[in-house]
Amino acid sequence: MRILDNFRSALLALVALMVLTVACNDDFLNVEPTGSLSESTLANKAGIEGLLVGTYANLNGEFGNRFEGPNHWVTGSILGGDANKGTDPGDYSTINPIQRYETSPVNGDINELWRSRYEGINRANTVLRLLAVATDVPAADQARIAGEARLLRGHFYFDLKKHFNSIPYFDETVIAADIPTIPNTPDVWDKIEADFKFAFDNLPETQSQAGRVNKWAAGAYLGKAYLFQKKWSEAKGIFDQVVANGQTTNGKKYALVADYAQIYNAANDNHEESVFAVQSANNSGSVNNANYFDDLNYPYNTGQDGPGNCCGFFQPSLNWQTLSAPMQMVCLCWMVLTTRQLMR
Amino acid sequence: MRSSIGGQYNTFNFVNYGYRYLGDSEPEASNTFSEGNGYNFSWVFTNTASYKLQLGAHGITALAGIESLELNAGRNINGFGINPFSTDLNFVNLSTVQNPQVNSGKSNETNLYSLFGKIDYNFNEKYYITGVVRRDGSSQFGANTRYGIFPAVSAAWRVTSEKFMQDVSWINDLKVRVGYGEMGNSNNVDPNNQYSLFGSDRAFSFYPIDGQNSGVNEGFASTRIGNPDAKWETSVTQNIGFDLAMFNNRLEINAEFWDKETQDLLFQIPLPGVTGNRATAPFVNIGSMINRGIDIELVTRGKIAGDFEYEIFLANTFLKNEINALTPGVDFVPGPAYRGVEPIRNAVGQSLSSFFGYKVIGYFESAADVAESPTQEGAGVGRFKYEDVDGDGAITPDDRTFIGSPVPDYTGGYTFNLSYKNLTLGTYFYMVLGNQAFNFSKWFTDFFGSFEGSGKGVRAKDSWTPELGNSAKAPIWESASNLSTNGASNSWYVENSSYLRLQQLSLSYDFEKANISKFGLSRLRLGVAANNLFTITGYEGLDPQVASDVDSAFGIDVGNYPVTRGFTVMLGASF
Numbered sequence: 001m002r003i004l005d006n007f008r009s010a011l012l013a014l015v016a017l018m019v020l021t022v023a024c025n026d027d028f029l030n031v032e033p034t035g036s037l038s039e040s041t042l043a044n045k046a047g048i049e050g051l052l053v054g055t056y057a058n059l060n061g062e063f064g065n066r067f068e069g070p071n072h073w074v075t076g077s078i079l080g081g082d083a084n085k086g087t088d089p090g091d092y093s094t095i096n097p098i099q100r101y102e103t104s105p106v107n108g109d110i111n112e113l114w115r116s117r118y119e120g121i122n123r124a125n126t127v128l129r130l131l132a133v134a135t136d137v138p139a140a141d142q143a144r145i146a147g148e149a150r151l152l153r154g155h156f157y158f159d160l161k162k163h164f165n166s167i168p169y170f171d172e173t174v175i176a177a178d179i180p181t182i183p184n185t186p187d188v189w190d191k192i193e194a195d196f197k198f199a200f201d202n203l204p205e206t207q208s209q210a211g212r213v214n215k216w217a218a219g220a221y222l223g224k225a226y227l228f229q230k231k232w233s234e235a236k237g238i239f240d241q242v243v244a245n246g247q248t249t250n251g252k253k254y255a256l257v258a259d260y261a262q263i264y265n266a267a268n269d270n271h272e273e274s275v276f277a278v279q280s281a282n283n284s285g286s287v288n289n290a291n292y293f294d295d296l297n298y299p300y301n302t303g304q305d306g307p308g309n310c311c312g313f314f315q316p317s318l319n320w321q322t323l324s325a326p327m328q329m330v331c332l333c334w335m336v337l338t339t340r341q342l343m344r
Numbered sequence: 345m346r347s348s349i350g351g352q353y354n355t356f357n358f359v360n361y362g363y364r365y366l367g368d369s370e371p372e373a374s375n376t377f378s379e380g381n382g383y384n385f386s387w388v389f390t391n392t393a394s395y396k397l398q399l400g401a402h403g404i405t406a407l408a409g410i411e412s413l414e415l416n417a418g419r420n421i422n423g424f425g426i427n428p429f430s431t432d433l434n435f436v437n438l439s440t441v442q443n444p445q446v447n448s449g450k451s452n453e454t455n456l457y458s459l460f461g462k463i464d465y466n467f468n469e470k471y472y473i474t475g476v477v478r479r480d481g482s483s484q485f486g487a488n489t490r491y492g493i494f495p496a497v498s499a500a501w502r503v504t505s506e507k508f509m510q511d512v513s514w515i516n517d518l519k520v521r522v523g524y525g526e527m528g529n530s531n532n533v534d535p536n537n538q539y540s541l542f543g544s545d546r547a548f549s550f551y552p553i554d555g556q557n558s559g560v561n562e563g564f565a566s567t568r569i570g571n572p573d574a575k576w577e578t579s580v581t582q583n584i585g586f587d588l589a590m591f592n593n594r595l596e597i598n599a600e601f602w603d604k605e606t607q608d609l610l611f612q613i614p615l616p617g618v619t620g621n622r623a624t625a626p627f628v629n630i631g632s633m634i635n636r637g638i639d640i641e642l643v644t645r646g647k648i649a650g651d652f653e654y655e656i657f658l659a660n661t662f663l664k665n666e667i668n669a670l671t672p673g674v675d676f677v678p679g680p681a682y683r684g685v686e687p688i689r690n691a692v693g694q695s696l697s698s699f700f701g702y703k704v705i706g707y708f709e710s711a712a713d714v715a716e717s718p719t720q721e722g723a724g725v726g727r728f729k730y731e732d733v734d735g736d737g738a739i740t741p742d743d744r745t746f747i748g749s750p751v752p753d754y755t756g757g758y759t760f761n762l763s764y765k766n767l768t769l770g771t772y773f774y775m776v777l778g779n780q781a782f783n784f785s786k787w788f789t790d791f792f793g794s795f796e797g798s799g800k801g802v803r804a805k806d807s808w809t810p811e812l813g814n815s816a817k818a819p820i821w822e823s824a825s826n827l828s829t830n831g832a833s834n835s836w837y838v839e840n841s842s843y844l845r846l847q848q849l850s851l852s853y854d855f856e857k858a859n860i861s862k863f864g865l866s867r868l869r870l871g872v873a874a875n876n877l878f879t880i881t882g883y884e885g886l887d888p889q890v891a892s893d894v895d896s897a898f899g900i901d902v903g904n905y906p907v908t909r910g911f912t913v914m915l916g917a918s919f
Contacts, residue, residue, distance in 0.1 A: 026487075028412065028455050028457055028483075029455055029457060029481050029482065029483045029490055031452050031453060031454065031455055031483040031535060032452060033452070033539045033541055033568075034449075034451060034452050035449060035450060035543065036539075036541035036542060036543045036567060036568070037564065038539075038540075038541065038542070039540065039542065041542075050544070050562060050563050050564040051563065051565070052563070053549070053550070053551050053553050053561055053562065053563030053564075054544075054549040054563035054565040055563075056553060056563065057551040057563050057565070058548075058565075059551075062548055062622055063622070064547075088793065088795070088796035088797075088823060088825075089793045089796075089823055089824050089825035090791060090792075090793035090794035090795060090796065090824075090825040090830055091795060091796075092684075093683075093684060093793070093825035093826065093830065094684040094831070096825060097721065097826065097827075102721060104721075104741070104827070105741060106686075106741045107684075108681050108684065108686065111617060114617050115617035115618075115620075115621050118617055118618045118620055118621075119620040119621065119622045120620075121620070122566070122620025123565055123566070123620065126566065168618055176569075176619055179616070179618050179619045180618060180619065209553045209554045209555065210554060211552055211553040211555040212553060249555075250555065266557055267557075269555060270555045277555075279551065279553070279556075280552065280557075281556055281557050281558055281560055282557065282558055283443065283558045283559055284546060284550065284552065284558075284559055284560040285547075285550075285560070286545075286546040286547035286550070287547075288546075288547040288548060289550060289560050
């Protein structure tokens with residue numbers, strides 16, 4: 001019986017120990033994440049404003065791939081014939097087939113462009129989704145925030161439509177799990193137009209922060225969407241309004257800059273020709289805010305203070321040489337959608 | 345009853361100086377400096393109770409336990425800056441550099457909590473049965489899926505304890521083993537896997553919204569998509585084997601056939617491009633994988649003559665690895681891209697990290713050859729000629745196929761020890777057979793078109809000429825880059841990376857106890873050793889033992905650092 005007694009007491013001790021640890025065990029296995037925010041922390045005015053800035057942040061590309069640049073130096077200028085790749089054939093060789101209209105379906109750079117734009121769309125959708133549930137956003141701000149988010153969403157879809165034609169379309173009401181099941185469709189112009197129209201109707205003419213989009217950027221972009229669909233009379237209608245009444249976010253009436261070179265001078269940013277400009281800055285802690293997508297597009301060895309320091313990409317083509325000087329400038333500087341381009 | 349508590353506190357710090365280099369066309373423009381430090385902390389607390397009972401021929405040992413682990417709680421901080429006024433080491437710190445940036449991080453612990461029980465039963469030291477059950481919980485998983493229950497059972501029969509074996513004197517011990525067991529694994533899962541999170545980052549969520557040219561405004565974005573349903577990866581192992589000792593224990597043979605199926609394999613599959621995939625993808629239970637193998641160990645020891653003794657230990661493993669299922673809708677899990685080349689595909693029916701690409705059947709030998717062959721992008725004389733796998737008369741992405749695997753068929757470790765009195769000569773060889781490496785370093789060294797003007801390798805001299813034809817080591821030396829040269833993953837990069845390496849050669853001397861006991865020592869050993877003295881291999885890269893990345897992406901040699909040769913002097917003492 002002693003054996004059994006020992007056994008029994010050992011078992012009792014064990015059970016007691018188990019009960020003790022099991023009792024505190026669920027807490028022990030709940031470990032909070034660090035250095036991050038939950039969606040509920042952001043479902044208010046300050047959080048949504050931050051998410052909106054995060055949506056703007058996607059404009060200059062997302063994953064550090066040069067194909068994502070908003071100026072489309074590869075899929076715009078090189079594909080279009082204004083420019084050659086430059087450098088040597090082995091350097092960034094995935095660009096070579098693009099210039100020959102032989103873009104491979106397995107080219108990973110194209111995938112970067114695709115997922116970068118959809119990242120932007122999902123960010124805009126997150127802003128709109130949280131805007132619908134937040135309770136502390138004043139009506140005027142609601143209209144502005146929704147207008148900015150929808151203009152940006154329209155911008156990203158426009159870009160996808162231009163590049164890929166047939167794409168999946170979804171707005172903020174679609175839950176994430178359903179998004180991959182949405183089929184591609186070429187019929188997305190209506191929705192792009194609707195976003196621009198909403199932005200045109202809801203955005204203020206000027207804003208205190210020059211980097212934001214305004215009513216007239218929306219109007220101009222709506223006109224551009226009409227042009228792509230050959231809706232000439234609608235385009236004329238909206239462009240007439242833009243030309244007559246348009247002004248920049250920082251309150252400058254749309255006009256041509258007197259000195260052509262001042263269009264692209266950083267010190268003269270957000271000037272009267274700037275309809276919708278992707279902002280960039282230095283001293284920001286990351287090259288992603290400093291036109292990184294153009295870092296290869298400089299001559300070799302520009303020295304310690306030169307931009308990029310290499311690599312001889314993006315050279316003017318023979319095609320480009322035959323253009324007039326102002327058109328050459330326009331072709332090489334896709335960075336901003338200017339009034340000049342609107343009037344092309 | 346037994347309680348044990350153990351802990352580990354690691355701390356690290358680093359300083360890094362980088363210097364300006366303007367020597368070639370792609371210079372390093374700035375002097376750089378960084379430094380940082382951090383710590384992490386882990387502890388383990390184990391309580392077990394065991395009970396032993398002998399009732400006649402029945403022997404029973406029971407054990408039950410509780411274990412908690414708290415792993416990797418820590419903090420770190422580091423800073424970076426460029427171009428200090430002077431590069432004097434005594435001058436440079438984070439306060440004297442331009443554009444200093446500071447980053448820091450806190451990681452919360454990963455907690456594990458387990459209950460386990462084990463019963464050993466033997467009858468007459470002849471039949472053995474062992475049963476184990478454990479229930480493991482991990483903070484890496486969501487509340488509904490965080491516990492897993494893993495049973496295991498094994499049995500053994502000591503044949504030599506049977507009466508009919510008593511007369512067989514040349515067999516000292518023979519034991520036949522069979523087992524079935526389940527084990528949980530959560531190792532590779534991120535501690536935050538269950539949470540969907542937002543965050544801010546200067547690189548991808550900040551933007552100069554004021555239109556300013558210097559500095560940025562804070563913004564937020566999704567940083568992690570959570571999977572609260574992820575659960576324990578379970579490996580189910582079945583094994584059968586025997587342990588045999590013969591001729592006065594001079595020869596031992598231990599053999600085991602095993603089959604391990606890993607179910608609910610935890611993989612981090614990239615999020616679909618359309619859902620926005622800057623955020624980190626969660627680990628999901630995606631498929632299953634089979635490893636099958638045979639382990640054979642041979643041990644022999646004895647005296648040659650007088651004080652000369654030897655010991656030979658041969659460990660051999662034959663392995664087959666195969667992914668046998670992936671979640672419906674997932675055809676494969678890709679690996680990373682290197683310079684636009686994507687060499688890896690994890691797919692059903694293949695091993696982990698299999699190489700995928702075009703199969704090179706030679707070089708185009710003439711313009712006529714190019715014209716007669718299936719159309720191929722960038723085809724030209726002296727360039728790669730690919731196999732038209734699907735036979736449609738054109739080389740398309742559909743012609744890519746599996747072209748190799750970094751998983752070896754065989755690995756072996758061989759120890760040969762010779763001793764004479766107190767002197768021991770030890771050798772350890774390691775051999776790997778039947779594995780391939782994707783020698784991507786050739787992309788840099790064997791094509792003129794890869795960074796023209798940079799340094800090239802010796803195989804450039806054996807690049808394609810009409811005379812060399814298909815015996816050329818590399819395609820024609822030309823300024824070109826396309827699918828038919830250095831623009832695609834193909835079988836030309838895949839090399840056999842089998843090797844035999846002398847990993848250690850050592851000579852040591854043990855001092856006589858009598859001589860050292862007066863210094864209070866019970867053991868004193870002095871020795872010299874050389875590591876990695878030679879390697880026999882046909883592999884053309886720097887080292888056939890290609891440093892591995894994660895399991896789903898290994899075997900890619902981008903010019904990895906080779907294992908170094910090392911020499912050591914050892915002094916071992918016990919008191």
